[in-house]
Amino acid sequence: MTIQVPPVGFVSAGTLEEAARLVSDPDDRAVLIAGGTDLVPKLKRHQAAPITLVSLANIEAMHGIAITDDGACVIGALTTLSEIASSPDVPTMLASAAATVASPQIRNSATIGGNLCVDTRCNYIDMPLTWRQARGHCLKDGGDTCWVAPASDRCWAISSTDLAPVVIALNASVRLVSSRGERVVTADSLYRSDGINYLTKTSDEILVDVTIPATTARTSFQKLRRRGSIDFALLSVACAVDVDSEGRCDTARIVVGGIASAPVSATDAEEFLVGKQLTPEVIDEASEIASKPVRAQDNTDTGQRYRKWMISVHVAKALTEAATERV
Numbered sequence: 528m529t530i531q532v533p534p535v536g537f538v539s540a541g542t543l544e545e546a547a548r549l550v551s552d553p554d555d556r557a558v559l560i561a562g563g564t565d566l567v568p569k570l571k572r573h574q575a576a577p578i579t580l581v582s583l584a585n586i587e588a589m590h591g592i593a594i595t596d597d598g599a600c601v602i603g604a605l606t607t608l609s610e611i612a613s614s615p616d617v618p619t620m621l622a623s624a625a626a627t628v629a630s631p632q633i634r635n636s637a638t639i640g641g642n643l644c645v646d647t648r649c650n651y652i653d654m655p656l657t658w659r660q661a662r663g664h665c666l667k668d669g670g671d672t673c674w675v676a677p678a679s680d681r682c683w684a685i686s687s688t689d690l691a692p693v694v695i696a697l698n699a700s701v702r703l704v705s706s707r708g709e710r711v712v713t714a715d716s717l718y719r720s721d722g723i724n725y726l727t728k729t730s731d732e733i734l735v736d737v738t739i740p741a742t743t744a745r746t747s748f749q750k751l752r753r754r755g756s757i758d759f760a761l762l763s764v765a766c767a768v769d770v771d772s773e774g775r776c777d778t779a780r781i782v783v784g785g786i787a788s789a790p791v792s793a794t795d796a797e798e799f800l801v802g803k804q805l806t807p808e809v810i811d812e813a814s815e816i817a818s819k820p821v822r823a824q825d826n827t828d829t830g831q832r833y834r835k836w837m838i839s840v841h842v843a844k845a846l847t848e849a850a851t852e853r854v
């Protein structure tokens with residue numbers, strides 16, 4: 528059986544202004560497309576029904592990586608994950624996270640902007656249309672029940688972007704442009720814990736670039752998945768710690784992805800670490816604190832108890848690696 532993309536119009540915008548104009552009216556049902564590695568499979572599964580796709584690919588100003596005078600790294604939204612994975616200019620943690628996404632072929636098309644805006648995932652919504660029709664449509668699919676938590680009135684689909692936890696841990700900001708103007712928001716505030724409306728940006732806003740301030744933090748990215756390549760994360764952890772001259776933690780950021788509808792900042796664990804030496808005992812305690820408030824749902828591969836347990840295992844791995852990173 529061949530699965531085809533339903534008929535859809537396609538316009539390639541030549542400038543940011545043109546793209547912003549093309550998506551300005553929600554009644555036009557025009558949707559942005561960058562590498563298409565998430566959106567095209569969604570179209571095939573009839574999870575989205577835009578009238579027109581507005582391609583950003585030819586907007587030159589949205590490609591590339593630059594370092595500003597104050598050492599910040601500015602990454603155009605159309606920069607591919609392959610370019611990021613091999614760039615000496617981006618923070619090491621971002622390069623290593625980008626290198627874990629999907630496969631080399633997909634990374635050659637996939638962009639950082641698309642990654643940060645990638646749709647949430649779930650065992651129910653990611654099935655083919657005929658399966659979903661037979662089962663009954665879930666909340667994210669236009670139905671009235673979340674099959675993961677039928678008593679709940681919200682959708683629990685999972686945030687699946689690997690790069691969001693990393694840029695949040697690195698205190699990045701993103702620039703959003705629409706025909707109404709421009710705003711800069713912290714990467715953290717781009718996300719909302721709702722499987723359907725998972726972004727705080729509006730549909731007419733284009734993510735133009737990501738700015739990561741210069742940092743002296745020691746970092747580590749850890750990812751749990753069933754296979755060592757291709758698979759989405761069952762769980763990812765990005766951690767950035769600043770350590771003083773005596774080895775005590777000054778600041779810590781620990782962000783967990785793939786476990787809830789938005790990346791989760793382990794703020795209690797971050798606070799616990801401040802002022803402490805990163806000994807194995809302290810790391811173990813911080814890892815337990817990080818996993819405690821998280822309630823994993825039964826909406827992806829492997830059991831929810833296993834995934835919750837794995838949070839502390841992977842936070843401990845990340846902190847241990849960051850503590851011993853050469854800077």
Ligand SMILES: Cc1cc2nc3c(=O)[nH]c(=O)nc-3n(C[C@H](O)[C@H](O)[C@H](O)COP(=O)(O)OP(=O)(O)OC[C@H]3O[C@@H](n4cnc5c(N)ncnc54)[C@H](O)[C@@H]3O)c2cc1C
Nearest residue numbers: 559561562563564565566629637638640641642644689734
């Ligand atoms: C087999 C497979 C494995 C995968 N594994 C992973 C994985 O391990 N980790 C992971 O994070 N992802 C994974 N992905 C998902 C996807 O490939 C990546 O997240 C990719 O970076 C998405 O980028 P894109 O440019 O292809 O986005 P697109 O598919 O073009 O767009 C994705 C979404 O973002 C929106 N969008 C795109 N660019 C912008 C912009 N500049 N401004 C505003 N909105 C925008 C689109 O409208 C769409 O809603 C996988 C996909 C496949 C098919």
